[in-house]
Every structure is written in structure tokens, then in C-alpha cells.
Amino acid sequence: xxxxxxxxxxAAERYLLxxxxxxEIDAFEDHYxxxxxxxxxxxxxxxxxxxxxxxxxxxxxxxxxxxxxxxxLAAAGLFGAVALYTVPMAMRxxxxxxxxxxxxxxxxxxxxxxxxxxxSAIDLEKFxxxxxxxxITARSTRTFLLPYGPAxxxxxQIHAQVQDSTGxxxxxxxxxxxxxxxxRLTLTPMRRGHYIVVIEGLSADGKKTQLRKIPFxxx
Amino acid sequence: MNFFTFDDExxxxxxxxxxxxxxxxxxxxxxLLLIKLRSRVRSMAAIEDxxxxxxxxxxxxxxxxxxxxxxxKLGAFVNSxxxxxxxxxxxxxxxxxxxxxxxxxxxxxxxIEEAFASGEIRERVRRVLGLLAKRDAxxxxxxxxxEGDKDEYCRRFGVDRPYLRVLLHRAKEKFRTEFLGTVAxxxxxxxxxxxxxxxxx
Numbered sequence: 118x119x120x121x122x123x124x125x126x127x128a129a130e131r132y133l134l135x136x137x138x139x140x141e142i143d144a145f146e147d148h149y150x151x152x153x154x155x156x157x158x159x160x161x162x163x164x165x166x167x168x169x170x171x172x173x174x175x176x177x178x179x180x181x182x183x184x185x186x187x188x189x190l191a192a193a194g195l196f197g198a199v200a201l202y203t204v205p206m207a208m209r210x211x212x213x214x215x216x217x218x219x220x221x222x223x224x225x226x227x228x229x230x231x232x233x234x235x236x237s238a239i240d241l242e243k244f245x246x247x248x249x250x251x252x253i254t255a256r257s258t259r260t261f262l263l264p265y266g267p268a269x270x271x272x273x274q275i276h277a278q279v280q281d282s283t284g285x286x287x288x289x290x291x292x293x294x295x296x297x298x299x300x301r302l303t304l305t306p307m308r309r310g311h312y313i314v315v316i317e318g319l320s321a322d323g324k325k326t327q328l329r330k331i332p333f334x335x336x
Numbered sequence: 337m338n339f340f341t342f343d344d345e346x347x348x349x350x351x352x353x354x355x356x357x358x359x360x361x362x363x364x365x366x367x368l369l370l371i372k373l374r375s376r377v378r379s380m381a382a383i384e385d386x387x388x389x390x391x392x393x394x395x396x397x398x399x400x401x402x403x404x405x406x407x408x409k410l411g412a413f414v415n416s417x418x419x420x421x422x423x424x425x426x427x428x429x430x431x432x433x434x435x436x437x438x439x440x441x442x443x444x445x446x447x448i449e450e451a452f453a454s455g456e457i458r459e460r461v462r463r464v465l466g467l468l469a470k471r472d473a474x475x476x477x478x479x480x481x482x483e484g485d486k487d488e489y490c491r492r493f494g495v496d497r498p499y500l501r502v503l504l505h506r507a508k509e510k511f512r513t514e515f516l517g518t519v520a521x522x523x524x525x526x527x528x529x530x531x532x533x534x535x536x537x
Contacts, residue, residue: 130501135375146372150411153341156368162508163371164452168461169481171453 118144120152129158133166269294269328272318276325282311310334344407351398362391365414370451372415376422380451386425390418464510472503480504 118128118141128145131137137145149155269275275294279287316329349357369390373383394417398404404413465473475493478484479500490496495503 127501127505130504134501134504136497136501146415147412150365150368150415151342151409152411156364156411158508159371160367161512162504164457165461165464165504165507165511166480167452168457169465169476170483172458172461173477173481175458 118148120148120155123148123152123155129155129162132159133162269318271320272326273321274319275328276317276319278315278317280313280315287312342407342410347398347404347407347410350395350410351403365391365411367452368411369414369418372418373422374451377425382425386418386421389421390414393417393421460511464507467510468507472506475500475503476507 123129123145128137128141129149132142132145132149145155149159272294275292276289277292278289281287312333314329314331314333315327316331318326318328320326346357350361366387369387370383373386377383377386394414397413397417404410465476468476471493475489475495478493479486479489486497486500490500
């Protein structure tokens with residue numbers, strides 16, 4: 118499908134109204150991923166539809182609970198913020214699950230980060246300098262590549278430590294340089310916020326050297 | 337509106353790790369992938385897993401020997417990577433026994449529906465409804481927002497399916513021109529991650 122055909126057949130509207138066949142969907146997706154005009158149309162119409170549905174749901178909720186209409190917005194926001202922290206911790210606190218393989222040594226507590234051995238061949242030496250925050254969403258198990266550098270091999274151990282924005286350490290994993298080469302860092306659900314992974318090398322004489330800092334944002 | 341095109345230079349910057357190009361790339365395709373995936377995948381958690389895997393593979397392939405030959409096809413490239421990841425995920429999903437629910441992110445369908453619906457967007461849509469002719473606003477609300485039966489409401493309002501497409505298009509134009517101005521907003525200002533000054537540099 119080319120752009121002229123997409124516009125002429127109102128493909129964006131038909132796509133969102135679920136009027137396209139499977140073949141047409143594939144063709145249009147192939148097109149709009151490349152075409153910023155069509156992708157903007159899809160995005161804006163999605164905003165209209167989702168915004169409208171959300172608006173209707175909000176109105177229905179307000180109709181069911183008229184008292185809520187009287188709650189000042191600031192108080193409602195405050196209530197929401199408090200509720201976020203008093204919801205049972207089993208649902209909110211990251212239950213970090215250790216996925217330990219035979220090479221990694223992970224601390225057996227709630228703040229464990231998992232290291233998963235990655236069997237695929239990844240050219241990590243060309244991986245970018247981690248100056249850009251990695252965006253990670255909060256509500257699922259996430260993995261991202263643990264950046265590896267040639268300098269890691271001069272150390273006897275590599276420590277990967279996650280700190281939150283207050284500097285509190287949320288978890289530490291110790292691994293061998295070999296494992297650091299092919300591993301991914303696995304994070305299970307975490308609170309939204311800014312974090313940083315600090316990677317340090319430990320020499321045979323016990324001296325620690327900071328190798329890298331990788332900021333990431335949980336949204 | 338101003339629209340840009342992907343090109344070899346964009347891909348080069350992406351491959352070289354240019355920060356702003358990466359942020360633009362992630363924000364742009366995050367939304368498109370969400371739109372594509374939510375009609376095929378049940379949970380927001382799974383959508384995010386797939387998205388992350390797509391980005392990992394795209395970056396890996398861009399930095400590999402073959403890479404991408406034509407920068408203009410970056411979007412289609414991302415789409416095809418997504419199709420592959422989705423196919424693998426579907427196979428795995430069918431084979432995998434469901435784990436203890438407490439271990440999983442319990443998918444709430446409204447999470448997917450609410451992904452694009454901030455308070456600001458709702459308010460804009462409310463204003464768009466006020467700008468449309470009453471009949472059009474009523475149709476939009478009944479069919480698109482309240483998800484009433486399309487055929488029944490088409491008969492009731494005396495319109496046909498092509499009219500619904502035109503109406504959606506018109507609502508989008510109002511939404512866009514009234515509130516977004518004439519510049520394509522990629523990324524939207526509230527999507528750009530801001531550095532946390534409390535983090536150590």
C-alpha cells in the first residue's frame with residue numbers, strides 16, 4: 118500500500134474502526150510505520166477514540182458517585198497519592214525474582230536482581246555509551262542488556278548495583294567477567310522513578326573501580 | 337503540519353548512539369507499537385515485553401555488519417521485527433502454562449485502553465465534541481465513545497459507514513488543529529524523560 122492509496126481509501130480510519138482485512142492491516146502497518154503523515158493520523162485518531170472512551174467512563178463513574186464531584190481536585194489528587202503508598206505492598210513493592218544461573222551469585226533477599234545468561238551472539242562492544250536513560254515500563258519483567266566493556270576482563274568480579282533516586286541501594290548482583298559479557302539484567306516490577314545501575318570491577322586485591330553508570334527510568 | 341522522513345543520516349545517528357535521536361526513535365515507535373500490539377495481545381505487560389524486545393533487536397541489528405541499507409525503510413524494518421517477535425511470542429504463549437497469578441502482572445484491560453487517555457486528552461476531546469455539529473457529536477459519542485452498535489446507530493442517525501470514517505477524520509482534524517497547532521509533536525513534551533537532578537552524575 119502506498120501513501121496515495123492509504124489516503125484515498127481512508128486506511129487510517131478503517132484501520133482504527135477495524136474495517137480492514139488481515140492482508141490490508143499488514144499492508145497498512147507496513148506503510149504507516151514508514152510514513153510519518155499516516156502514523157500521525159493513526160496516533161491522533163487513537164487519541165480521539167481513547168480520550169472519548171475514557172471521558173465516557175469518567176462520566177459514568179461520576180454519575181454513579183455524585184459525591185465525588187464535590188471533592189476538590191487537589192484533595193482527589195492527594196487521596197490518589199496516599200492510596201498509591203498504602204495499597205497492600207504485595208501488589209506494589211517489587212517482588213524481584215532471582216533468575217540465577219549456575220555462574221551468578223545473587224543475594225537471597227527481596228532486592229535481588231536477576232541475571233539471565235543470554236545465549237545469543239551480541240556484539241556488545243559496539244553497544245552505545247549509556248548516557249541516555251533506558252525507558253522501562255513498570256508493570257512487567259524487564260530485561261535490558263548489561264553493557265560490557267573490554268576492561269571488565271581485567272577484574273576478578275563485576276558488581277552491578279541498582280540505586281534509586283535517593284541513592285538507596287535496591288539490589289546488587291555479583292558476576293564473573295565472562296558472565297558480564299553475555300548477560301542481561303532482569304528487573305521485575307519496580308516503582309516508577311529514576312534509577313541508576315552502577316557497574317564496578319573488583320580486582321584480585323579487593324580494590325573497586327567504577328566502570329559505568331547507566332541511568333534508567335521506570336514509567 | 338510538518339512531517340519528517342527517516343533517512344540514512346537518521347539511522348547513522350541512531351546507530352552511533354546520538355541521545356536525541358534515540359529518544360525520538362523510542363518515543364515515536366513506542367506509541368506505534370502500542371497501537372499495533374493492543375489489537376493482538378491481551379495484556380499491557382506482554383505488550384511492554386514485546387516492545388522492549390523489538391527495540392533490543394532493532395538496535396542490535398542496526399549495529400551489526402549488514403545493518404539497514406536504506407534509512408527510509410526504518411519504520412518498515414521496525415514493523416517487520418515486531419511481526420517476528422509477535423510470532424515468537426504467540427508460539428511461546430500457546431506453549432506456556434500460566435504461572436501463579438501473584439507472580440504476574442495482573443492484566444487489567446483498562447490499562448491498555450487508558451494508555452493514551454490522560455486527563456488532558458479527555459479534556460481536549462470534550463472540547464472537540466463542543467466544536468462539532470450536535471448531530472456529529474452525538475454520533476461520535478454513541479458509536480465511538482460509548483461503543484454502541486454501529487449498524488443500529490447508523491440507522492438511527494441516518495448515516496452510513498463511510499460517513500463514520502469521515503466523521504472520525506473530521507474529529508481528528510479538529511483535535512489536531514485546535515489544540516496541537518501546526519507542528520507535528522514528536523515526541524509530545526510530557527513523553528520526554530527528564531534527567532533526575534538527584535541522581536549522581
